[in-house]
């Protein structure tokens with residue numbers, strides 16, 4: 001999708017956004033590693049790090065829920081069905097591993113959520129101590145193919161969560177030119193294309209046609225910096 005966008009004139013810039021350019025209440029660009037980039041629209045899509053945008057804008061909080069995963073080199077030995085399992089790890093510990101054999105001959109397995117705190121720098125996310133060994137042990141027990149396959153990635157990531165479990169998608173109140181698209185929790189990959197299409201319609205046409213965005217409005221939740229009385233009014 002990025003390549004298709006670039007063929008149509010989009011430019012991909014990789015860097016850290018450190019602030020927003022403002023003109024009165026309007027948002028008219030971003031500061032990217034010390035360089036000001038002007039723009040008609042700014043979309044906050046920083047996953048769980050969107051919480052850091054509350055330094056710049058009045059926004060509901062976004063939380064991070066950590067998960068762990070392994071990628072195995074299984075070649076074409078597994079059928080293509082995804083598995084959603086329940087796994088009894090021992091007294092009081094039921095895990096919900098997911099297994100995704102991929103068309104490229106690798107298999108992705110994830111499980112073991114934790115409430116470890118979100119690091120401020122996305123590049124410093126690392127697995128919790130012992131979590132990868134637990135996940136490897138689980139894979140060894142559920143599948144002889146996985147037990148005999150090489151692990152090519154051991155990793156952790158944070159899912160972006162909101163207070164009511166629904167994503168935040170839409171225009172940010174009180175800051176013309178600013179939009180948000182995050183908070184998809186465990187389904188951010190699946191829902192990203194629909195979210196992106198709806199946000200593009202909102203920016204270009206003034207309203208989304210393909211998705212009713214009203215349940216996802218950021219205005220439905222109290223902003224992180226809102227006074228206590230307004231948080232009582234949130235659903």
Ligand SMILES: Cc1cc2nc3c(=O)[nH]c(=O)nc-3n(C[C@H](O)[C@H](O)[C@H](O)COP(=O)(O)OP(=O)(O)OC[C@H]3O[C@@H](n4cnc5c(N)ncnc54)[C@H](O)[C@@H]3O)c2cc1C
Nearest residue numbers: 016017046047049067110122157184185186187188189190
């Ligand atoms: C173990 C696990 C399994 C999952 N399985 C599935 C699944 O099967 N299906 C599914 O649909 N979803 C799944 N998800 C959820 C999915 O990964 C997330 O919902 C999705 O990645 C969220 O996308 P996002 O773009 O909002 O945030 P992210 O993917 O977190 O991306 C945010 C990006 O913003 C960048 N960023 C942060 N701050 C700044 C800044 N100041 N300047 C510039 N960049 C910044 C970060 O570096 C990061 O690259 C899973 C998640 C986990 C952890």
